[in-house]
Amino acid sequence: MKAICITSRPSPGELDKFVELKDLSMPEPGKNEIRIKVIASAINIDDVHLAEGTMFGGLSLGPKPSQSKPYIPGIDVAGIIDAVGQGVQSLKVGQEVYGICNTIKGQGSWAEYCITKSNNVAVKPKVWNFREAAACASSGSVVVSMVKAAKNVANKKCLVIGASGGIGTLCVQALKQKKARIWGVCSQRNVEIVQKLGAERVIDYTKGPFSEQIQDLDEQVDIVFDLVGGKELERDAFAVLASTGTFVTIVGPNKYVGEKNIGVIGALSSFAYVGWRMLWTRTRTGPNYVFTGAATPDFANINTLLVVSGSKPIIDTDVSLTREEISAAINRVTSHRTVGKVIVNVG
Numbered sequence: 001m002k003a004i005c006i007t008s009r010p011s012p013g014e015l016d017k018f019v020e021l022k023d024l025s026m027p028e029p030g031k032n033e034i035r036i037k038v039i040a041s042a043i044n045i046d047d048v049h050l051a052e053g054t055m056f057g058g059l060s061l062g063p064k065p066s067q068s069k070p071y072i073p074g075i076d077v078a079g080i081i082d083a084v085g086q087g088v089q090s091l092k093v094g095q096e097v098y099g100i101c102n103t104i105k106g107q108g109s110w111a112e113y114c115i116t117k118s119n120n121v122a123v124k125p126k127v128w129n130f131r132e133a134a135a136c137a138s139s140g141s142v143v144v145s146m147v148k149a150a151k152n153v154a155n156k157k158c159l160v161i162g163a164s165g166g167i168g169t170l171c172v173q174a175l176k177q178k179k180a181r182i183w184g185v186c187s188q189r190n191v192e193i194v195q196k197l198g199a200e201r202v203i204d205y206t207k208g209p210f211s212e213q214i215q216d217l218d219e220q221v222d223i224v225f226d227l228v229g230g231k232e233l234e235r236d237a238f239a240v241l242a243s244t245g246t247f248v249t250i251v252g253p254n255k256y257v258g259e260k261n262i263g264v265i266g267a268l269s270s271f272a273y274v275g276w277r278m279l280w281t282r283t284r285t286g287p288n289y290v291f292t293g294a295a296t297p298d299f300a301n302i303n304t305l306l307v308v309s310g311s312k313p314i315i316d317t318d319v320s321l322t323r324e325e326i327s328a329a330i331n332r333v334t335s336h337r338t339v340g341k342v343i344v345n346v347g
């Protein structure tokens with residue numbers, strides 16, 4: 001099968017120069033695994049971080065890529081089951097599915113076929129085509145975890161930082177379906193799209209900190225969803241939050257975490273900071289700090305929150321499984337300027 005892979009670990013910011021299109025042997029599903037003929041995959045910022053060994057800024061997870069064991073990136077997948085391993089009961093060959101792959105092991109979906117555990121996929125919702133399903137697998141699960149962490153969002157004023165990104169555009173739609181009042185933060189060029197998705201007000205962060213732009217502080221923000229990260233944004237968020245409010249971050253104290261290698265100590269001190277903030281803010285009067293994310297897919301809640309409500313992911317770019325197009329798309333994703341998701345059309 002053809003696959004985009006790496007055979008050595010790139011330095012941060014160098015993945016685009018390391019990816020190769022190779023003919024690799026067809027993977028065989030093991031116990032409780034399925035093989036998927038990939039129709040669509042996605043390029044996420046975290047695919048880049050995993051491949052470059054900078055997950056959470058400094059964690060090099062999984063085996064090092066080598067000539068004998070190439071690493072195939074790509075967490076999201078949508079496609080057709082092509083083979084099932086021993087013990088798989090609930091799924092069968094020919095079913096259309098979407099879900100996530102085991103990228104930590106380097107068995108990703110930037111390939112014609114991929115292997116994953118059967119519980120990492122679900123039947124593809126009919127209302128989404130393969131591209132849309134691939135766009136919503138991991139990002140949809142993250143949005144579910146953020147909305148759950150915020151508890152009750154109905155009629156609450158929710159500020160989404162990074163509202164125009166791959167996760168942000170889904171988050172705004174999920175909040176709209178939950179009847180939240182949404183304020184988005186992005187740059188001027190994306191104001192219209194965020195408004196169309198359901199935001200009542202959009203703040204352009206290039207004009208200065210959003211806390212300075214929000215004049216009507218008598219109407220404070222109930223929940224901030226942070227999809228960009230960094231202590232500066234956190235300070236800004238706490239300045240606009242009501243004392244009973246909640247700060248929900250999926251990134252933490254380092255802005256664009258993963259684009260620099262901060263080492264294992266740096267990553268551990270970020271975790272310590274997050275743990276301390278979660279504890280400290282709970283023991284005092286004032287807004288709570290919550291870090292959340294999704295390690296496994298939450299298909300049932302994706303269904304309730306996004307599928308049933310008719311939400312559709314925004315697609316930034318479509319690329320094919322060629323070295324040139326994937327390489328350019330990696331550069332686009334690492335620029336932090338994408339509007340929605342970047343999709344790899346394989347099948």
Ligand SMILES: NC(=O)c1ccc[n+]([C@@H]2O[C@H](COP(=O)([O-])OP(=O)(O)OC[C@H]3O[C@@H](n4cnc5c(N)ncnc54)[C@H](OP(=O)(O)O)[C@@H]3O)[C@@H](O)[C@H]2O)c1
Pocket residue numbers: 044045046142161162163164165166167168185186187188189190205227228229250251256257258292293294295333336337338339340
């Ligand atoms: N915790 C978890 O489980 C988990 C899982 C997945 C991802 N993540 C993290 O979530 C973050 C977001 O991922 P994503 O895929 O949504 O990112 P993305 O698609 O790359 O986000 C790009 C968008 O962010 C906006 N943006 C960039 N800088 C901004 C700023 N300073 N203020 C406001 N908006 C800004 C950009 O808008 P403009 O072009 O208008 O500037 C652009 O539309 C990443 O850091 C990723 O590592 C966490």
